[in-house]
Amino acid sequence: MTRHIAIIGGGITGMTAAFYLDRWAKDQGENVNITLFEASDRLGGKVDTVKKEGFVIERGPESFLKRKPEMLELVHDLNMENDLIDNRTGQAFILKNQQLHPLPKPSRMGVPTQLIPFVRNSLMSADGKARVLNDLWIPSLHYDGDISVGDFFSRRFGEELVDDLISPLLSGIYAGDIYKLSLATTLPDFMKLEREHGSLIKGLYGQGKPKSGSQFATLRNGLRSLIEALEAELASRINIVKNMAVKSVGKKSAGYQLRTSTGDQYDMDEVIFATPHHVTAQLLGEPEFLERPNADPNTSVATVAMAFNADDVDLGQDGTGFVVSRRESMAITAATWTHLKWKHAAPEGKALVRSYVGKAGNSAIIHESDETIVQTALADLRTTVDIEAEPDFYVVSRWPEAMPQYPVGQKEWLASAREHLEKNYPGIYLAGASYDGVGLPDCIRQAKEQAADLLNK
Ligand SMILES: Cc1cc2nc3c(=O)[nH]c(=O)nc-3n(C[C@H](O)[C@H](O)[C@H](O)COP(=O)(O)OP(=O)(O)OC[C@H]3O[C@@H](n4cnc5c(N)ncnc54)[C@H](O)[C@@H]3O)c2cc1C
Incomplete structure (x- = not known):
């Protein structure tokens, strides 16, 4: 049959x-x-790549996490191992008060795993840092069910860490309201850590040094x-x-x-x-x-990829981009100097800067014209980074109702x-x-x- x-x-x-x-x-x-x-x-859904003038531009996803094996297994099943490339690691930054602050390290999803480097960070206020340390003695609530990511982390660390680190780091993945987002589905490991150790800082410290080196991979000819x-x-x-x-x-x-x-x-x-x-x-x-x-309905986002001469877009820091604190009122939520992260993304001497716009409750921008979206992203970037040039060309990709909440x-x-x-x-x-x-x-x-x-x- x-x-x-x-x-x-x-x-x-x-x-x-x-x-x-x-x-x-x-x-x-x-x-x-x-x-x-x-x-x-066409097949592929959100996976799509544009190739133009030697640039490899991802419209949707740009890479995948290597720790979860299924994508690497698929690459292997399709005999494409030789096309795999790892990201170049570099300092990541948080944009807050029009300044770039290094992401405090070592940390996991914004949660510090060592105290001395954390208390030296330039991102958070003294009160905010002191509140984070309360995690060391706040007991576990032993949730049976679920709780929002925002409620869980703000109870342990206070709102400043949530706004400056956890929310922006998650925004590229969910672009949602983290006070509504399920912890059990998105970050179940943290629920387990709290159950077992109470303090997340102690729990992560007990797990030893976080792995260094590249955690992401992609394909040199684009995910398409x-x-x-x-x-x-x-x-x-x-x-x-x-x-x-x-x-x-x-x-x-x-x-x-x-x-x-x-x-x-x-x-x-x-x-x-x-x-x-x-x-x-x-x-x-x-x-x-x-x-x-x-x-909540899925959030709508757009990616804005802009091609420049490399000399025209100096990040001014030795890193590959930044995410934006929830406390900033900007249209962009993140920006990546993609050519520094992925060597295949741009030809020699050229730069590819990729920004995200659109977030929960504020996605109207994705319905604007390409030119308006590009100028809005550029205006946000220019508050912090010295970019006088206009892009040689740009690719705007709209993803309506794309990010599940x-x-x-x-x-x-x-x-x-x-x-x-x-x-x-x-x-x-x-x-x-x-x-x-x-x-x-x-x-x-x-x-x-x-x-x-x-x-x-
Ligand atoms: C901007 C952006 C960046 C991202 N970055 C990353 C990243 O870097 N790494 C990562 O791992 N993930 C990333 N993601 C997430 C990841 O890309 C998606 O979760 C994943 O591609 C979704 O795949 P899917 O097949 O479930 O859904 P989709 O890709 O949405 O595919 C669903 C398909 O169903 C079709 N369809 C809809 N209705 C019908 C119908 N009635 N009949 C027939 N067909 C229909 C659609 O046309 C579409 O082709 C990103 C997502 C976005 C939007």
Whole structure:
């Protein structure tokens, strides 16, 4: 018997679900017929690279965390190891009061792991530093469930550390309101540390020296090259349908019927949704069990990549960029001197500066013209960095409703939604950035977990 399987959404999650499902089914001698539906005219979703005048410009993600193995495994499975490159490490800065302050080190996600270097930092006030040290004797609350990232860290360290360090460091990943963001889903290790040690500083100190060296990697021809390699692999093994949005997924007595934007209908035995959650809920007719209590809509962001002559954009510090304190009122939330971090990103003598705009409750800027977004980003940069030149060219990439905001209780909600699906919608699976981690390795992990679950049923 052949199992007909639909995968909806051709981003990294949907593509890797298809890749591993096909591979494992063959290994197990299962007959599967997989169709990957993608609404747009290209695969990759948020992964996209522009190559121009010798620059390699990432529109969305620029790299991935090496500590989580799934992306490196995929690179290996596609025989692309020779394309891997590590980031150049350098001092990171926090922009506050129009000055760049070195990120206090050693630290993990802004939490100091040694006291003497921390108390010497130029970023925080004396009161703010004293408040951080209270962590040493504040007892653990022993949470059973979840709490917001902001509430958890401000209880332990005070608001200044949260505003100056933790929130800006997380902003590139979630661009959200950290007083609403789930700790259990985004930073579960810290919850465990508190449970075991009370003080996070003591807990991290006990873990020894943080690893030095590069923690991130990318591909020298841009992350789009991974999408192209995956697509080439998939093309001969599964059905890929582009330019076709799935409009609804209806339950039949056995299996599901998909209706598409072109008016076609497909009967399927099983369906993996690799679409953003609000799309998934819509396709299934907005059932109540898919509603997430207290969830904010995804945040919209844009990236602004600007090409210059290297001499025209001196950061004035020996580093690769900065994130902006939550206490600053700026449109940009971060800026990276990308050519200093990644040697493949710009030709010799040239510079690529990449900024982020858009944050929770303040995303209107992404609807402005490219020129307005560029001039806004430049004006913010010029408050602190000496940049007189205009960019040779720029690439603005808008990502509406792109950054999932995991509400407090996300983990419990997801577990109960999956239970409900298993009972009432057998053969339906959910994976991707909306659920259990937004990074590329997290998306691949979820794709593999759901593909394995499907095959083992
Ligand atoms: C600006 C930015 C920077 C980032 N930086 C990093 C980084 O440096 N490192 C990192 O690890 N992660 C980063 N991320 C996060 C990461 O890129 C995403 O979480 C990940 O790419 C999401 O993949 P996905 O497949 O789950 O979703 P998506 O990439 O959103 O793919 C979903 C796909 O579904 C399609 N679709 C939607 N509706 C339908 C429908 N009805 N029918 C058919 N198809 C449909 C869409 O067109 C899309 O192709 C970044 C994200 C952004 C936005």
